[in-house]
Amino acid sequence: MEQNNKMEQYELAYHIRPPHGLLNDPNGLVHYKGVYHVFYQWNQTDTTHQSKSWGHMTTKDFIRWETYQPALKPIDWYDKDGCYSGSAVVFEEKLYLFYTGNVRGEDGERKSYQCLAISEDGIHFEKKGPVLEHPIKGYTAHVRDPKVWQGIDGNWWMILGAQKEETLTGDALMYQSTNLIDWTLTGSLLDEPLSLGYMWECPDILKFTDKDVFSFSPQGLKAAGEKYNNIYQSGYFTGKLHDGKFVKDDQPFKELDHGFEFYAPQTFNDHAGRTILYGWVGVMEPEVEAAVPTRKNGWLHALSIPREVKYENGKLIQYPIAETTHLREPNPVVSKSIQDESIMLTSLQQDILIEWSSAATDFVIHLRNEIEIHYRAVNKKITVIRTNWLTNNKEERTTFLTNDLIELRLLIESSMVEMFLNKGEEVFTLRYFTNETSHSFNFKYLNKKVEKTITGYTLR
Ligand code: FRU
Structure with a gap:
């Protein structure tokens, strides 16, 4: 969808929302x-x-x-x-x-x-x-x-x-x-x-x-x-x-x-x-x-x-x-390493792909100091944490993958995330509403570090 010139704080750029x-x-x-x-x-x-x-x-x-x-x-x-x-x-x-x-x-x-x-x-x-x-x-x-x-x-x-x-x-x-x-x-x-x-x-x-x-x-x-x-x-x-x-x-x-x-x-x-x-x-x-x-x-x-x-x-x-990939602007940011990563997102409409050549090890992702994604390889447990905007409490949702995690894709907007694990083996969809102005995306291994490639596309 075409993006408004002046973005509201929680605007959605490429998801269908009602005009009012x-x-x-x-x-x-x-x-x-x-x-x-x-x-x-x-x-x-x-x-x-x-x-x-x-x-x-x-x-x-x-x-x-x-x-x-x-x-x-x-x-x-x-x-x-x-x-x-x-x-x-x-x-x-x-x-x-x-x-x-x-x-x-x-x-x-x-x-x-x-x-x-x-x-x-x-x-x-x-x-x-x-x-x-x-x-x-x-x-x-x-x-x-x-x-x-x-x-x-x-x-x-x-x-x-x-x-x-x-x-x-x-x-x-x-x-x-x-x-x-x-x-x-x-x-x-x-x-x-x-x-x-x-x-x-x-x-x-x-x-x-x-x-x-x-x-x-x-x-x-x-x-x-x-x-x-x-x-x-x-x-x-x-x-x-x-x-x-x-x-x-x-x-x-x-x-x-x-x-x-x-x-x-x-x-x-x-x-x-x-x-x-x-x-x-x-x-x-x-x-x-x-x-x-x-x-x-x-x-x-x-x-x-x-x-x-x-x-x-x-x-x-x-x-x-497949058409979703046409939302991607050219020249993604690509980083292949075994290191933790700290990235400043250039916009709040992102398609972030993390790929491992062998099974992922334990990690935590922090998105905008608001959303946390935790992975534990021993039982392939994936947990997402956010703040409930009504109660202000942290709340979480968890599931367990059948296969080792080798791909994680995040479709990010300023107030929504859709997360696809292993090309859609499991999916998490959520809204989030933060006053945090930071566009930070931090990936941190919790023990053993293995090589991974993070590709970040800005979406139009
Ligand atoms: C589901 C639902 C449907 C109903 C519609 C009304 O969210 O309750 O069962 O047709 O919404 O808006």
Whole structure:
């Protein structure tokens, strides 16, 4: 994205942020008529979770972006309290958007309608109203976030996040259609019931050569050691999808990101056959959100960098899409040595790559005297520490790598960091807000020093 001449203290230069108001989930990701479309949940008028429209941006190269009027606005009886999350597909050269119309009755009672809007040019959208509007037997009104795709037999599938009435536990429902208008419920995605939180938001199905992946954002998981330390999580099961039923393999639920802010991701397949993921760099936690300093400038939250997702060795790996390297200015600073390093970053938009020719040994990185990254080789433990801007306390997130650490990539902005380990084996995403004016980046070995190469690119 083009950078403003006068940068705000916490400005984001190359991540999608709302021009004003609050952004949450990525929606409707699609490649249509040669252009990538990114929509997002957008409260245009305030930095609270009210009155969601679909913000709309397009790009051909993920570097230069066009901004359009909101594609969907909450102004009809079936979506008056929010055009909630959903997805996009292309059918007969038209762009179909599916989303949840959120409606509150006078008594506060929730109604959810799964709605359709169609466009022939990718800019103007005609709402067609609900395609699914009846309460579902055995489920509460928490049913939302339609993700639609075409099966190999040409039929269409829709997956919806839901909540079971009897147990008040999360579930995912599957629907089938031949024309994208008439939908038939085929049942729950999973035959074996799973007790994993009270609501599953933003379900998604990713398809790879030998594996299918069911990704979703469960609410209500209790923290368990290093796991599930944010208020809500996003993660996945691996297995096989057949005829609307997902059969898990023996792998546990895995979190997609180990940072402090990451939620409600969505993927799509582009014309080049890539699976690309965007996540919301935020989590719905009103007090923490209210304290984010950018609210003073009238905006809140952002999307992650687009990540290419692959299935490798039993898990998903996520790495910034190749186009991200086009954000790099020429002439990076390169330092190959076994020494500790103390670097002054020339700007706060950086892509820093640390490569080891053999396994990394214990180290700590200090970024701007604010973020700490610790690595312990004995158990391949990686920990990120930052200051919570609401409480002013230090807080940390940890995970363990499967492989020895040989590559660490940091996409840095003045108030955000995305960290990719071993080309995306694990990922940490976080915001940070510091008054520190220092642009320091310090790398320090804690015992044995081994050779490493640090390459620092300034990003535009
Ligand atoms: C996830 C979510 C979705 C919903 C949307 C509303 O963050 O709660 O389930 O559709 O946000 O903005």
